Amino acid sequence: MLRPERMRRLFIAAPKGEIDTIIRELYRHNVYHIEDFVPESESPEELSIGHPLPGASDAASALIDVRAIEKACGIEPDNVEIREKIPASKVRAMIQTDLPAIQKTVKDLVAKRSDLESCQKKYEQRLKDLEPFAAFPLDLESYRGYSWFTVFTGHIAHDVSIDVPHEKYFSDQVDGNMIVVVVPNEHREGVERTLLDAGFQAVPVPEESGTPADNLKAHAEKVRKASEGIAQINKDIEEIRDRHTDFLVACDELLTADVERAEAPLRFATTEETFITEGWVPDDRADRIQEALKKATGDRIYIQELEIEDDARVPVEYENPTFASPTQMLIDIYARPRYSEIDPTLMVAIVFPIFFGMILGDVGYGAILLAMSLGLRKIVKGEGGRMLLKVLSYASVSSIIFGILYSEIFGSALPWPALIFSRHLNIGGAAGGHGPQVVELMIIAIWIGLLHITLGRILGIVNARKIYSGKHATQAVLSHAGWLGTMWGIMLMIWAFYAIPLMPDLTGLPVVAMGLNVAAVVGVVLLVAGILGIAQENPLELVELPTIISHVLSYARLVAVGLSSVAIAMVVNYIAIGMIIEPQLEAITPVGVIIIIVGILVLLMGHALNTALGLLGGGLHSIRLHYVEFFTKFYKGGGKKYNPFGMKPKFTEE
Amino acid sequence: MVDVGMTLEMVQASQMGMKALGAGLAVGLTGIGSGVAEMGIGAAAVGATAENRDVFGLALLLTVIPETIVIFGLVVALLLLF
Numbered sequence: 197m198l199r200p201e202r203m204r205r206l207f208i209a210a211p212k213g214e215i216d217t218i219i220r221e222l223y224r225h226n227v228y229h230i231e232d233f234v235p236e237s238e239s240p241e242e243l244s245i246g247h248p249l250p251g252a253s254d255a256a257s258a259l260i261d262v263r264a265i266e267k268a269c270g271i272e273p274d275n276v277e278i279r280e281k282i283p284a285s286k287v288r289a290m291i292q293t294d295l296p297a298i299q300k301t302v303k304d305l306v307a308k309r310s311d312l313e314s315c316q317k318k319y320e321q322r323l324k325d326l327e328p329f330a331a332f333p334l335d336l337e338s339y340r341g342y343s344w345f346t347v348f349t350g351h352i353a354h355d356v357s358i359d360v361p362h363e364k365y366f367s368d369q370v371d372g373n374m375i376v377v378v379v380p381n382e383h384r385e386g387v388e389r390t391l392l393d394a395g396f397q398a399v400p401v402p403e404e405s406g407t408p409a410d411n412l413k414a415h416a417e418k419v420r421k422a423s424e425g426i427a428q429i430n431k432d433i434e435e436i437r438d439r440h441t442d443f444l445v446a447c448d449e450l451l452t453a454d455v456e457r458a459e460a461p462l463r464f465a466t467t468e469e470t471f472i473t474e475g476w477v478p479d480d481r482a483d484r485i486q487e488a489l490k491k492a493t494g495d496r497i498y499i500q501e502l503e504i505e506d507d508a509r510v511p512v513e514y515e516n517p518t519f520a521s522p523t524q525m526l527i528d529i530y531a532r533p534r535y536s537e538i539d540p541t542l543m544v545a546i547v548f549p550i551f552f553g554m555i556l557g558d559v560g561y562g563a564i565l566l567a568m569s570l571g572l573r574k575i576v577k578g579e580g581g582r583m584l585l586k587v588l589s590y591a592s593v594s595s596i597i598f599g600i601l602y603s604e605i606f607g608s609a610l611p612w613p614a615l616i617f618s619r620h621l622n623i624g625g626a627a628g629g630h631g632p633q634v635v636e637l638m639i640i641a642i643w644i645g646l647l648h649i650t651l652g653r654i655l656g657i658v659n660a661r662k663i664y665s666g667k668h669a670t671q672a673v674l675s676h677a678g679w680l681g682t683m684w685g686i687m688l689m690i691w692a693f694y695a696i697p698l699m700p701d702l703t704g705l706p707v708v709a710m711g712l713n714v715a716a717v718v719g720v721v722l723l724v725a726g727i728l729g730i731a732q733e734n735p736l737e738l739v740e741l742p743t744i745i746s747h748v749l750s751y752a753r754l755v756a757v758g759l760s761s762v763a764i765a766m767v768v769n770y771i772a773i774g775m776i777i778e779p780q781l782e783a784i785t786p787v788g789v790i791i792i793i794v795g796i797l798v799l800l801m802g803h804a805l806n807t808a809l810g811l812l813g814g815g816l817h818s819i820r821l822h823y824v825e826f827f828t829k830f831y832k833g834g835g836k837k838y839n840p841f842g843m844k845p846k847f848t849e850e
Numbered sequence: 851m852v853d854v855g856m857t858l859e860m861v862q863a864s865q866m867g868m869k870a871l872g873a874g875l876a877v878g879l880t881g882i883g884s885g886v887a888e889m890g891i892g893a894a895a896v897g898a899t900a901e902n903r904d905v906f907g908l909a910l911l912l913t914v915i916p917e918t919i920v921i922f923g924l925v926v927a928l929l930l931l932f
Contacts, residue, residue: 529907634932638925746918749925753917756924816914823911 200539200835201515202479203229205504208489209472210497216249219460221492223453225485226842229476229511233465246461246471255454258291262447265302269437273445273847275577281849282446291447298440302433309429316422319415326415328374328399329408331367336408339376339401346384348377353395358387374399446847453843460841474502476511476838507663510535512835520545522586530823531833536662538655540831544822547648548587549594551818554641555758556810557598557619558765560606564807565592591814606803607765619759623766637755639698645751645825646687652829653680659830671733676829678729683744685722692716747825754821757813761806768802873927880923887916 206228210218222228233245266273328351329336339347351372358364360383365376375396379387388396404411464473477485486499504510512532514524516539523545533539556562569589576582602619603610609620617633617640653676660672691702692715702715709717730737776795780788827833895909 530911531907632932634928638928750918750921752925753921756921756928759928760924816910817917820911820914820917823907824915 197516197542198538199515200533200535200537201513201838203476203504203510203513203535203838204479204482205474205502205510206477206482206486207472207474207500207502208497209470210493211470212466214493214496215246215461215464215471217492218489218497219249219457221489222485223457223460223842225481225488226840226844227477227481227485228841229838230460230463230841231474231476231509232463233473235465242467243465243472244467246464246466248461249458252455252458255451255458258295259448259451259455261295261299262444262451265299266444266448268302268306269433269441269444271437271441271444273448276441276445276847278846279442281845281847282442284450284848284850287443287446287450287848290443291451294443295447298436298444302436305429305433305436309426312422312425312429316419316426319418319422322402322404323412323415323419325400325402326404326408326412328370329401330412331370331374332365332376333407334365334376336402336404336406336411342378344381345378346381346387347401348375348379348387348391348396348398349401350375350391350396350398352391352397356390356394358390360387362387372397442847449843449845449847453845456841456843475841478513478838504535507535508834508836510836511838513838514539514541516541516545519590522583522590523548525580525583526587526819526822530827530831532835532837534663534832534835537832537835538659538662538830540655540822540827543651545590548818548822549591551754551821552591552814553594553596553598554754555817556595556761556814557602557758558604558606558761558810559596559599559610560604560803561807561810562592562595562599565589565595565811588811588815591818595814604762607762607769607806619762621759621763621766623763623770632759634755634759636698637759638752639696641751641754642748643698644754645748646683648751648821648826649683649747649829650680652826653677656830659832663832674729675733675737678726678732679744679829681722681726681729682741683726683748685719685724685726686744688715688719688722692719750825751821753817757817761810761813764806764809765803768799768806772796772799772802869930873930876923876926876930877920878923880920883923884916884918884920887919888913891916 208218233243235243235245329339329349339349351370352366352375353373355366355368355373355375358377358379360379362383363378367374375391377387377391402411461471464471466472482501489497489499512535514521514527516524520542523541526544526548527533527539527541553562556565566589569585569592573582573585576585599605600610601615602617603612603614604619614620617637619632619637621632656676657673660676661669663669664672688702690696691700692705692713693703695701695703702713705713705715707713712720727738727741730741772795776798777792780791780795892913895913899906899909
């Protein structure tokens with residue numbers, strides 16, 4: 197919680213004879229993050245990168261075969277439902293016996309399909325070439341083979357008259373018109389010029405015989421047969437997929453594991469007789485894997501725990517309560533925390549749904565989004581998508597709760613008045629009660645901003661003490677304190693001069709000097725001290741001072757974006773119900789029924805659009821407040837992802 | 851100079867209208883402003899994301915920064931109207 201999982205750095209050395217056992221054991225435990233060995237100029241010359249285990253290339257080529265079959269059949273292992281786990285030994289036996297046959301069938305089918313496809317393409321092209329000539333009752337032989345005559349065939353803008361002896365056919369039934377002109381050779385150039393003037397574009401005569409109409413029919417038949425054949429092959433492939441998916445994904449998994457294991461020595465340093473590897477193991481599992489390794493090798497292994505020197509090299513794994521873990525996805529989009537940094541996941545997991553609910557506080561929209569996120573969970577199979585959907589479902593629950601508090605359902609009021617602040621606008625004269633309390637809501641949003649940013653700065657101080665050391669740490673802490681002082685100093689001064697509802701009224705305090713009261717003087721002192729605090733770290737940062745105001749005011753979007761969503765909902769209700777449906781209900785006529793249906797359509801479309809907008813507005817603006825206003829105060833990010841060597845078998849079991 | 855043809859109600863109504871105009875201008879002009887600002891950033895951000903998927907978070911963040919302008923506009927409009 198609030199920190200990434202603690203890691204321990206292990207150094208393992210063992211004789212090469214044990215490399216297979218050790219790799220197998222590490223892979224099975226799936227906790228060891230290998231630090232790749234990179235030969236550097238200063239590393240001892242005896243150390244070199246290891247060689248893959250025997251069998252690596254066989255496993256790799258078998259894996260390529262399996263992946264090719266999967267691709268041909270359209271199988272994606274990530275999206276396959278796990279039906280039953282096949283024992284690894286059975287899969288290995290089947291790789292020897294069944295796989296070659298399946299591979300051959302699929303390969304033949306794919307080859308046949310590509311033949312048919314090229315055949316289909318060929319005849320489709322011929323059909324296209326032949327089509328213009330179908331307009332004329334001429335055999336295709338009669339277009340060629342003359343010594344004394346020239347034949348012009350092609351598209352033309354309009355019919356032309358030719359003033360030399362000739363034979364001519366023209367048709368405007370074809371796209372772009374079609375003309376055929378036969379003239380004696382001596383008039384060729386003149387006629388060609390006439391034709392070109394009329395926008396003539398030559399079309400070559402297909403190298404076929406017989407009438408175009410008959411040929412067209414024959415080609416169409418061939419195309420039909422080819423596409424039938426393709427459909428049949430697709431069906432066959434689908435059958436193979438249905439029958440062998442379980443086996444193929446199991447093969448894929450097993451062989452992937454084989455390849456990863458066999459190639460692991462490429463990440464180790466080796467000498468002639470031994471090998472060395474460095475890596476990271478989560479603190480709570482470090483002892484167990486050390487014991488397991490010692491047991492598996494019969495103590496023919498040397499394991500040492502090393503000091504952690506540089507926190508940028510430590511792989512980072514989140515450690516959060518279950519309800520917060522989907523939010524890690526949102527943090528990863530920004531950047532994974534560094535090892536020594538505070539992990540903000542928990543805070544985002546709590547605050548993000550609250551912000552979302554404040555913006556989209558509506559029982560109806562919340563219920564739609566909740567149903568959507570629960571329904572899509574069955575369809576979406578990817579890890580990231582599922583996590584996002586979980587975050588969305590928390591956000592929609594919060595949106596329903598705020599909907600009850602605001603008393604809103606699809607922009608209309610629930611049977612009770614708003615329990616906190618009302619957002620009911622006066623659209624179409626519909627508002628009851630005391631109308632929208634925009635000013636109060638704004639001030640609440642500003643309060644949230646002040647507190648959120650203060651929390652961010654305090655976390656910044658904590659982080660600065662963890663990441664930096666010595667003088668630099670003090671400077672960073674003072675600078676964060678300076679930002680805080682400046683912000684609250686400005687607030688105190690505002691309070692000293694203006695009485696604002698829902699905020700402390702400090703205007704009545706005794707005046708001390710120069711017309712300033714106590715609060716204003718304290719404010720000025722804080723402000724000046726704050727500016728000094730910022731400047732001592734880096735004077736250039738002073739140009740950022742206006743962001744104090746803009747970041748706090750930015751939280752006003754919690755109200756502004758929400759109000760715009762309420763406004764759209766109310767306008768949709770007013771147009772659909774108030775303007776279209778209700779006038780028709782007074783006296784129902786046949787035309788009126790149609791208008792009512794149109795009104796219902798407008799209502800549905802409007803609310804569908806507003807749901808989408810609410811999702812975008814609520815989600816993007818809430819996360820943006822975290823990314824831009826909150827994270828910039830303390831969060832650096834840039835940690836390496838913890839990627840343990842090993843795999844959790846999904847489709848196979850040992 | 852006071853126009854004698856105007857009643858108090860008319861003056862109040864025209865003041866309301868002026869407020870509404872001001873609110874509309876505040877939202878509309880700031881909307882154009884953030885649109886113009888986001889145009890360049892968005893194009894560059896999409897390009898960068900296409901090159902390297904990892905910068906998506908940062909790209910999204912940079913793209914929405916000018917959004918603040920229109921939010922300020924909306925805040926001003928709401929304060930004018932209520």
